[in-house]
Amino acid sequence: MKEYIPSKIEEKWQEIWDKEKVFETPQRSEKEKFYNLVMFPYPSGTLHVGHVKNYVIGDIVARYKRMKGYNVLHPFGYDAFGLPAENAAIKNKIHPEKWTFKNIEIIKSQIKKIGISYDWAREVITCTESYYKWTQWIFLKLYENGLAYKKKAAVNWCPSCQTVLANEQVVDGKCERCGTEVTMKHLEQWYFKITDYAERLLNDLEKLEGWPENVKTMQKNWIGKSTGAEIEFPVDGLDMKIKIFTTRPDTLWGVTFMAIAPESPLVETLVTEDRKEELSKFLRKVSLEDRFKRTSLEAEKEGFFLGRYAINPVTKEKIPIYVANYILYEYGTGAIMAVPAHDQRDFDFAKKYNLPIRVVIDNPESSIDASKMEKAYEEEGVMVNSGPFDGIRSTKALGKIIEYIEKEGIGNRSVQYKLRDWLISRQRYWGAPIPVVYCEKCGVVPVPEKDLPVKLPKDVEFLPTGQSPLSLDEQFLNTTCPKCGGPAKREADTMDTFVDSSWYYLRYVNPKLEDKPFDKEDVNYWMPVNQYIGGVEHAVLHLLYSRFITKVLHDLGYLDFEEPFENLFTQGMIYKDGWKMSKSKGNVVSPDEMIKKYGADTLRTYILFMAPPEKDAEWSDAGIEGVNRFLKRLWNNVYSILPKIKDVKAENIQLKDKSEKDLRRKLHRIIKKITEDIEGGFKFNTAIAGLMELNNSLSEYLNKSRELNLPLLRELVEKLTLILSPFAPHMAEEIWHDLGNETLIVNEKWPSYDESALQVDEVTIIIQINGKVRGKILAKVDTNEEDIKKLAFENPKISSYLKGKDVVKVIYVKNKLLNIVVK
Incomplete structure (x- = not known):
């Protein structure tokens, strides 16, 4: 009997697939299109089996849909710019480009060994000039339409590395690279005006019926819509006003102090000269705290009096202005009116700093005495100490109070979002240069489209020095103004890699176009993506940014659709020894080692059999050995009868006894089950259990001494091989070939099940x-x-x-x- 040797079989069929170009997708077809996409990786190192899970899930869907008669687009690429590659390059003393392409070569080799059916002719690498030229083009389109702008903002600063850090690079208040305590700094930064799209991004979530509810909820919470009023508080002694946003204008008469976020530029403007030194110490202390933990109800409230007072616009009282650790600059205006009687965090702060507490919403059941309050009263009630609104229920007074505020000229009705504009500036080397120049005569001037790409220079010292590495490259920096022809300086910042990944799904459609990023007719045929697969950790930023860019391009007339991803599936992670796989934990399982030991088909099948694919799963060496035994048993069963059935046709099947009826019924029941498992929510683990069940039934039939029903066995082996093929495609191709078929199984139709065979006698x-x-x-x-x-x-x-x-x-x-x- 033919021996099962995975390495020989898998290499053979991978070469044939490549040679025959079976996974290359025609741009047009009479078949219905199906765009199947997995999130592309950062090529910052080799893959482990946790990464592979995503690709295997996507491959099952792609292979199944091909067999169901769809024109399937299943591309792959690399999110190749960014900090991971740059940090690795610095550590290993190698240029980021060389490091990146070395890893791409390794990852591509790993993926091919797994047998993933990607259309490699559509490969996209975001750090290539042919790609980032169009990333820069997208920047220009946003800039031309008022959706890209520059402003001063607070950033995380590492004094040792002399560089700006993203929030994700700050761990326990320290730089993840060197462990130095992080401080704050204000720098001019480029932003995309995503807040202009906040309402549409929120409302259109209802259209995404194929998205998990938890992901939609996360986006809703991130956008964070609030309705209320903007109110201006004059600053005593200065010609300025502090604008705040509140959802509780009914508590305006209870404001006894103001609080400003430590990151707000207002802090430096408002602090009196004699308090600046102490303020610096306070801000340094706050900078070491996690921005979101410090705003929780349980966190200790700390503040610093800035030496200034504001005027409550309705009571005309002078109220102190504090910088406070529990205020987030990212929400509202970064400043609040503090009402300690009716907000618990304000209450805790007022108690600590002995500030007045004034009740303006009374409990209708039991009147509140401010001097005896032990916690804030945050329920609705009857308004008191509130001028013309005394005696009115607080909920009913809201609309009238906003009208009063507007009439008095102290504020206006407003809708606010927690969502902040998208900061895209990075003071790092390995990214797409921002395509603008600065001219003393003309100001900010966008680079003309004909001059794109603004090329990233190769010979640059990219060790962190405290400023953008490109600013040290005189050849790159010095240029001429596209408007007046005079001397100008290029922008030295590079773009956030989320910009690269916010449109890559469009580039797969036309990866080699040179005169435009994509062809409108082609993307309108292929888009939106029918099935998007990736980690839930990208639920907010990447997915939100992609939705934003798609809407912008739609509004500018480049696309006919407004949402990029029709259906979304978020896979669970693979753990080992109770931890998420990582090199630092020493618990990484290499796909190369597993393929060498068991074969790619075993690895693929085990990854899917471990648990429902949306759930986290614990890696088990015994588990993968068990799946390997199953595939070997299936192989042995098939090849024990293959010589007898090779020249037999699955026609005019006569079922002689109950065992034969049961076996055929089992075959068609399992075909029905696996079809429903794949169609009905990616239940791959139960689909594989069905394959195991069918193989067990085949074993039982073969182990009983009788004359074999060869037409029945031919039908069973053919259909078993077809439904096995998405999971273990190499084994399936080999069996299909040895059955005497001249076609590739990847081009065959998914088998239908016989309803009559399912009937029980x-x-x-x-x-x-x-x-x-x-x-x-x-x-x-x-x-x-x-x-x-x-x-x-x-x-x-x-x-x-x-x-x-x-x-x-x-x-x-x-x-x-x-x-x-x-x-």
Whole structure:
């Protein structure tokens, strides 16, 4: 019998697939299109099996849809710019480009060994000039339409590395690279005006019926819509006002102090000269705290008086202005009116710093005494100490108070979002240069489209020095103004890599176009993506940014659709020894090692069998060995009969006995089950369980001594091989070929199931006496009750239990159960 040697089989079929270009997708087809996409990786190192899970899930879908008759687009690429590659390059003293392409070569080799059916002719690498030229083009389109702008903002600063850090690079208030305590710094930064799209991004989530509810909820919370009022508080002694946003204008008369976020530029403007030194110490302390933990209800409230007072616009009282650690600059205006009687965090702060607490919403059941309050009263109630609104229910007064504020000229009705504009500036080397120049005469000037790409220079010292590495490259920096022809300086910042990944799904459609990023007719054919697959960790930023860019391009007339991803599936992670796989934990499982030991088909099948694909799963060496044994048993079963069935046709199948009927019924039931498992929510683990069940039934049939029904076995092996092929494609190709087929199984149709084969001729009837199971009988389906009773009473075992007993009644559940009640 032919031996199962995975390495020989897998290399053979991977070469044939490549040679025949079977996974290259025609741009147009009479078939219905299906765009199947997995999130592309950062090529910052080799893959482990946790990464592979994403690609295998996507491959099952792609192979299944091809067999179902779709024109399937299944591309792959690399999110190749960014900090991971740059940090690795610095550590290994190698240029980021060289490091990146070395890893791309390794990852591509790993993926090909796994047998993933990517259309490599559409490969996209974001750090290539042919790609980032169009990333820069997108920047220009946003800039031209008022959606890209520059402003001063607070950033994380590492004094040791002399560089700006993203929030994700700050761990416990320290730089993840060197461990130095991080401080704050204000720098001019470029932003995309995503807040202009906040309402549409929020409302259009309702259209995404194929997205998980938890992801939509995360986006809703991130966008964070609030309705209320903007109110201006004049600053005593200065010609300025502090604008705040509040959802509770009914508490305006209870404002006894103001609080400003430590990151707000207002802090430096408002602090008095004599308090600047102490302020610096306070801000340094706050900078070491996690921005979001410090705003929780449980966190200790800390503040610093800036030496200034604001004027409450309705009471005309002077109220102190504090910088406070529990205020987030990212929300509202970065400043709040503090109402300690009716907000718990304000209450805690006021108690700590001995600030006034004034009740303006009274409990209608029991009047509140501010001097005896132990916590804030945050419920609705009756307004008190609120001028013309005393005695009105607070909820009913909201609209009237906003009208009053607008009439008095101190504020206006407003809708605010927690969502902040998208900061895209990075003071790092390995990214797409921002395509603008600065001219003393013309100001900010965008680079003309004809001059794109603004090329990233190769020979640059990219060690962190405290400023953008490109600013040290005089050849790059010095240029001429596109408007006046005079001397100008290029922008030295590079773009956030989320910009690269916000449109890559469009580039796959036309990866080699040179005169435009994509062809409108082509993207309108392929988009939106029918199935997007990736980690839930990208639920907010990447997915939100992609939705934003798609809407912008739609509004500018480049696309006919507004949402990029029709259906979204978020896979669970693979753990080992209780931890997420990582090199630092030493618990990484290499796909190369598993393929060498067991074969790619075993690795693919085990990854999918571990758990439902949306759930996290614990890696088990025993588990993958078990799956390997299953595939070997299946192989041995097939090849034990293959010589006998090779020249037999699965036609005019005559079923001679119950075992043959049961085997054919099992085959068609499993085809139906696996089809429904794939279509009905990626239930790959139960689909594989179905394959195991069918193989067990085949083993039982073959192990019984009898004349084999060869046409039946030919049908079973053919259809078993077809439904196996998405999971273990190399084994399936080999079996298909050895069955005498001249076609590739990847080009075959998914098998249908025979409804008539699913019909059962006989059923097992459970016999109970006084509710206890005493036996079973076989009967034809839909046998009438009297005949069932007769069969039961004639059964020797049952009759022995009835001896000497009186039958009180008999209850029959059709085709299932007969209960005899005796006394």
